[in-house]
Amino acid sequence: MSSSTSNPLPDVEPQASTSESSEYKPQQSTQYSFKPSPENSKTSTKADFTDDEEKKDDSMYVCNICLDIAKDAVVSMCGHLYCWPCLNTWLETRPTRQLCPVCKAAISKEKVIPLYGRNSDKQQDPRSKVPPRPQGQRTEPDPNTGFQGFQSFNGADGGFHLSFGIGAFPFGFFASSFNFNDMRPSARAPQHQQGTPQFEEDQFLSKVFLWVALFFFSWLILAEA
């Protein structure tokens, strides 16, 4: 009996131990996506196991405000667990003093991490009165970690700086060295998506300037000839 139940585990473990932790995560996510189909046959013994485990560790996952098992769980940056409705009510009770109820660290609605358990999508309750739980925040890895100055020339708005550079050299230099101002929308793009009106406006403007510059160039050359 014991050998049959422990068999699946050694199959999984070598994979996890030989591969790096970063490779182990995708494996988990694929398991998650296939979850509905094997649930009825394969995971029945596992479910019993986790139920026992949960009963033991119940006290670990208790909301610090209602003292019940946390529902729509969120965790503060200081690591304290709450139900989202509980924490939301607490923060609304004292708008001027947004402190963690446990450790009194400064907290805010924006800096709260939602916890997505495996079955959390099943227990979606109507969030009619309470504002929705904040989204999980994904930070995109930096695309180029090297010299950032080149981005101005590779970017779509390179022509814009070129057109300024013709008339007065120092001004062009000035503009390109203050490029971080233009980098901001491109760095923000993954979070806010490219659909924001400001982003589109910026792109449109830079294209217009590019065409104006090209026209100006060709006119100069033609006039010279």
Next chain:
Amino acid sequence: MANMAVSRIKREFKEVLRSEEIAQCSIKLELVNDCFTELRGEIAGPPDTPYEFGTFLLEIHVPETYPFNPPKVKFLTKIWHPNISSVTGAICLDILKDNWAAAMTLRTVLLSLQALLASPEPDDPQDAVVASQYKENFEMFCRTAKHWTNSYAKGPHKFPDFDTKIQRLKDMGVSEFDARAALSRHNWDLNRATEQLFS
């Protein structure tokens, strides 16, 4: 939300009953009515203080917005302490006002009150007379606090000189509490206490 207050108080009640402090008889919690909004707390006077060996009763009212707002707590037992009114029993403690946090429980409130008995804050007083006595005549404060503990909280320390002075005022038709309060306020100076009572 009232539901949440009740379910939380039920959980807290179990927590207090299971806690170590109850085993050591240092705190107690009882229900007054069935709807879990009125409770009766009890704390033991901390050791090495004038309140040692005394037991102090507390009235706890749980608001509907609990735990987002603090419970309303006051002393039912008369006590001589800079941060507790000697007349009404009102308590001056930050966690019962602005510094309340939703993760605090009745158990932590009771323990905080016990800690308040052990370390008064005379610079943030509820009873200004007691606070000034604490700062200016600490020995007199300790004797007075022990006397009050003995009179109201079953404390063991008796002060016969205090008792005779109270008896003198009682003979003049003053109630025992008024006599004790007036004498305590004037460092047990019988003449000044009499002046205050009859002026």
